[in-house]
Amino acid sequence: MTKDLTTFNGRLLLVGCGNMAGAMLDRWLAAGLDPAQVAVVDPAAAKRPGVVIHASLAEWRGAGGSADWIMLGMKPQQLGEVAGELAPLAIGDVHLLSILAGVSLSDLAERFPDAKAQVRILPNLAARIGAGVSAVASSGDADMDAVAALLDPLGRTVALPDDSTMDLVTAFTGSGPAFVFRLIEAYAAAGERLGLSSDDSLALATATFGGAAALLAESDERPGTLIAQVASKGGTTQAGLDVLDNDGQLAALLTNVLRAARDRGRELADIARGDG
Structure with a gap:
């Protein structure tokens, strides 16, 4: 096309x-x-x-x-x-x-x-x-x-x-860029808190997220495979991943984020129909 x-x-x-x-x-x-x-x-x-x-x-x-x-x-x-x-x-x-x-x-x-x-x-x-x-x-x-x-x-x-799945898609891809921007913002803020300048931290965070997303998009490999190519047992990356993966909190947080956005979409539908 x-x-x-x-x-x-x-x-x-x-x-x-x-x-x-x-x-x-x-x-x-x-x-x-x-x-x-x-x-x-x-x-x-x-x-x-x-x-x-x-x-x-x-x-x-x-x-x-x-x-x-x-x-x-x-x-x-x-x-x-x-x-x-x-x-x-x-x-x-x-x-x-x-x-x-x-x-x-x-x-x-x-x-x-x-x-x-x-x-x-x-x-x-x-x-x-x-x-x-x-x-x-x-x-x-x-x-x-x-x-x-x-x-x-x-x-x-x-x-x-x-x-039938549009409310979820609205949250997942429509709202998704804002969630990604917030993650980048938080990642940059963390770098700043640990000693990077504000400008350097945001530049490095933006490039890191952008490069990782581009690599995944161009690759035939799953995210887990690419993670394994970056992380090594007992190394720096694994130490950070252990925090991210602790008790499944990250997956639970993102599920709650998407659920809240999806449910708000349903509420807006009720309002548009005059039911809310």
């Missing part, structure tokens, strides 16, 4: 363009998507050359706006207020895309029943540099080749048979 969007066919409307939707848009524009094909409804959106920003859907409609692709990028809690105005526009051959945490395909189908397809996408922030991962599931008659063309410039795409 090409990462070039210069030949992408269709008009794209972004309803909400915060950090994640903005990262996706920036990558699409960098991949050659014509800014004239894009409209944004979000008064707080950052300006981008050639992309028209509207303060409201009413303003967009008044300017003669139309779209083949509509992507929901606002907060999940805003779905109720947006859907009533947007549903009459998501009809015919329009694909309704959503990056809203916790909002299921069945929720989307109920809110936008006349769209050609409802497509749920869970990207992450590394999409900004084309190194993200996006999980995708769809209902209706989705043009998955066109969906893939949009997602491919963002990084790796994982197609799911349905969205």
Whole structure:
């Protein structure tokens, strides 16, 4: 699949363009998507050359706006207020895309029943540099080749048979970069506490995590095999691993982190449905 969007066919409307939707848009524009094909409804959106920003859907409609692709990028809690105005526009051959945490395909189908397809996408922030991962599931008659063309410039795409695991995927990959950034931040802080300068500690931590992740991604080996190549019995690495592995506390901590994020996604879904 090409990462070039210069030949992408269709008009794209972004309803909400915060950090994640903005990262996706920036990558699409960098991949050659014509800014004239894009409209944004979000008064707080950052300006981008050639992309028209509207303060409201009413303003967009008044300017003669139309779209083949509509992507929901606002907060999940805003779905109720947006859907009533947007549903009459998501009809015919329009694909309704959503990056809203916790909002299921069945929720989307109920809110936008006349769209050609409802497509749920869970990207992450590394999409900004084309190194993200996006999980995708769809209902209706989705043009998955066109969906893939949009997602491919963002990084790796994982197609799911349905969205039953999406709340966990939201926590695992969508929230995941923030958890990794926190780990790097904590690792750097530990180095600083033990005597490194703040700048050196962060630089070394960033390079260490980045290099290890790149090595794992390029290797056919499992993490445990690579650990064994670094650690030796009775050595410095093993001394640190003994602390990390003590009583399974690290695995338990990360399980609790993911559980909390997953459960919050479910709570947001209830709020979006008006149940919370």
